[in-house]
Amino acid sequence: MSGITPYLTIADGRARDAVAFYQDAFGAELVETHDADDGKRLMHAHLRLNGGELMLSDDFPEFHGGQSSAAPGGARLHLSVDDADAVWNRAVAVGAEVTMPLADDQFWGDRYGHIRDPFGQSWSIGAPIRKG
Template sequence: MSYASLIPHMTINDNAKAAIDFYKKAFGAEELARHDAEDGKRLMHAHLKVNGHDMFLMDAFPERGSPMTAPSGIMIALRVDDPDKWWDRAAKAGATVVVPLDDQFWGDRWGLLKDPFGHEWSISAPSRK
C-alpha cells in the first residue's frame, strides 16, 4: 500500500460539523472519521471521501496559530461522470453559482460554485458535444 497522495485539507471558519453535513448533501461525501477538539464544539480533524477521493477538514484554531480561513484562494476541482447531476445536487443543497455550468471553449462542461463556507468548487467533465 502506498501512502503517497495529495489531500485537500480545508479549514472552516465557524462550523466544520455543518460543513460535513453540507458536503454530504451537495457532493455525496462519505464521512470516514471525525475527531472533536477539547472544547467539544469544534472539530480537530475530519476525513471525508468525495467522488472516491480523500478530503480533510477542520475548524479554525486561531489560538493555536492557525491563520488559515476561507476563502483561501484554493478551488476544489471535481471531475465527475455527469456534471449536470452533480451541479443540480450541489445547488439544491445551497451552493451559490459563481460561473454557470456550460460547455466551455476548452472542451469541458464546466461551472463554478461557492459553498456556504466560502470555498469554491468547480464541477466538470469532457463536453459531450
C-alpha cells in the same frame, strides 16, 4: 491516501455543517471525525469524495498565534464527474452559490462551471461532453 489531499479550515465553528454539505451536495463519505477538547469544535474530519480524499477542521486561532487560518475562497477544489448537471443541481439545491454558470462551451471540451459553498470554498465541476 495518495497524491495531494486538500485540507480545509472552516471559519465560524461550521466544520460539522461543511461535512453535512459535502455529503449532501457531492456524496462525500465520512471516514472519521475527532472532536476538539472544548466539545464544540471539530478538530478533524476525513471524507472520501469522488475517488479522492478531503480533510477539514474548524478554525483554531490559538494554534496559529491568535490568527485565523481560515482562508475562504483561497483555493478551488475540482470535481471531474460523469454528470455535471446532477452534481451541480444537487449542490445548488443545498446552498451552493453559482459564481460561473455551468456551460458546454469550454475550450477543452467539458461542461464546466464554478460554485462557492456556504463556507466560502470555491469548487469547479466538470464533465466531458459526449457527442453523437
